[in-house]
Amino acid sequence: VTAIDLKSRVREVQDFPEPGIGFKDIAPLLLDPEALKQTVGDLAAWTSERTPDLVLGAEARGFWLGAAIAVEVGCGFVPARRPGKLPPETVTARYLLEYGENALEVASNAISQGARVVIHDDVLATGGTVEAIAGLVEQLGGHVVGINFVIELSFLEGRKRLGGYDIFSLIEY
Amino acid sequence: VDPARLRAEIRFVGGHADVWRLFDDATLLRDLAAALVDPFRGRATKVAGIESRGFILGTAAALELGVGFAPIRKAEGLFPGPKVVSTTELDYRGNRHELRLQRAALDDGDHVLLVDDWIETGSQARAAKSLVEACGAELLGLAVVVRQLEPAEAAALGTLHWLIASDELDASERA
Numbered sequence: 001v002t003a004i005d006l007k008s009r010v011r012e013v014q015d016f017p018e019p020g021i022g023f024k025d026i027a028p029l030l031l032d033p034e035a036l037k038q039t040v041g042d043l044a045a046w047t048s049e050r051t052p053d054l055v056l057g058a059e060a061r062g063f064w065l066g067a068a069i070a071v072e073v074g075c076g077f078v079p080a081r082r083p084g085k086l087p088p089e090t091v092t093a094r095y096l097l098e099y100g101e102n103a104l105e106v107a108s109n110a111i112s113q114g115a116r117v118v119i120h121d122d123v124l125a126t127g128g129t130v131e132a133i134a135g136l137v138e139q140l141g142g143h144v145v146g147i148n149f150v151i152e153l154s155f156l157e158g159r160k161r162l163g164g165y166d167i168f169s170l171i172e173y
Numbered sequence: 174v175d176p177a178r179l180r181a182e183i184r185f186v187g188g189h190a191d192v193w194r195l196f197d198d199a200t201l202l203r204d205l206a207a208a209l210v211d212p213f214r215g216r217a218t219k220v221a222g223i224e225s226r227g228f229i230l231g232t233a234a235a236l237e238l239g240v241g242f243a244p245i246r247k248a249e250g251l252f253p254g255p256k257v258v259s260t261t262e263l264d265y266r267g268n269r270h271e272l273r274l275q276r277a278a279l280d281d282g283d284h285v286l287l288v289d290d291w292i293e294t295g296s297q298a299r300a301a302k303s304l305v306e307a308c309g310a311e312l313l314g315l316a317v318v319v320r321q322l323e324p325a326e327a328a329a330l331g332t333l334h335w336l337i338a339s340d341e342l343d344a345s346e347r348a
């Protein structure tokens with residue numbers, strides 16, 4: 001079976017969400033059963049080698065594949081959610097975006113002391129979001145044993161910002 | 174999936190159901206995905222899930238069926254390209270949501286299974302049905318872990334498949 005060129009299943013949308021930005025839409029990849037299976041399989045294979053106890057996905061686009069990767073690996077899935085959406089108790093990280101601020105929460109009891117956690121998100125841009133999530137995992141006593149993405153926008157140098165972590169992406173721009 | 178298992182994992186905290194324990198166990202997550210899609214095997218050509226909890230089981234269900242996944246997004250998420258849009262009725266918290274589906278996600282003649290963890294009033298499912306139909310596709314039905322809506326009220330939504338009813342859950346912690 002020949003592997004699918006996954007980049008061909010990403011739709012590049014020029015000038016979205018604003019002029020000069022090229023948005024990478026992975027919806028066509030999700031809609032193609034073979035590409036979806038290959039994507040989850042490849043991310044799960046990398047994740048398995050880190051022998052995690054949990055995969056953590058960030059709301060909302062990290063939910064697309066995070067749980068599917070966890071099923072394939074055979075470990076649990078834990079979400080990082082926008083504020084106010086999880087039952088108490090939670091830990092919260094605030095981080096800066098290009099415009100404004102964002103925040104994510106993780107349930108305090110979701111990660112036990114010493115748990116090995118792989119973080120998943122759809123796109124690595126500047127790395128601010130996953131850096132904040134990694135901080136929450138560590139605050140709860142977990143170990144971030146890897147961070148993976150479907151897409152990496154390498155010109156934004158997120159990998160440099162996440163220098164201390166083991167990083168993997170399937171598709172690079 | 175053993176209902177006792179679901180009763181043990183779904184807790185009520187401050188009057189709200191905490192469903193997240195369903196997902197932190199890989200075996201349960203895989204069993205849920207398989208149990209949700211069972212009645213639809215060989216019939217569904219796409220799975221749709223509503224942002225954001227519907228994404229979690231939705232993609233797992235799509236992989237289980239070997240079909241593609243179509244995300245339905247709320248108003249705030251980045252979601253490029255031509256879309257169909259539908260607004261839900263007011264829910265009992267007084268909230269209304271705009272739901273969006275990319276037009277290219279579905280083809281004429283697609284048979285779509287909507288997957289979610291909980292159906293409460295059905296308002297989001299009804300909006301999702303109109304999105305599916307606006308793309309020329311058919312909503313085959315709904316697969317949920319917890320059914321709160323009465324089956325008679327879901328008649329217009331196609332086949333409703335659920336793993337446990339909300340009144341079978343342990344409500345001892347319900348506020």
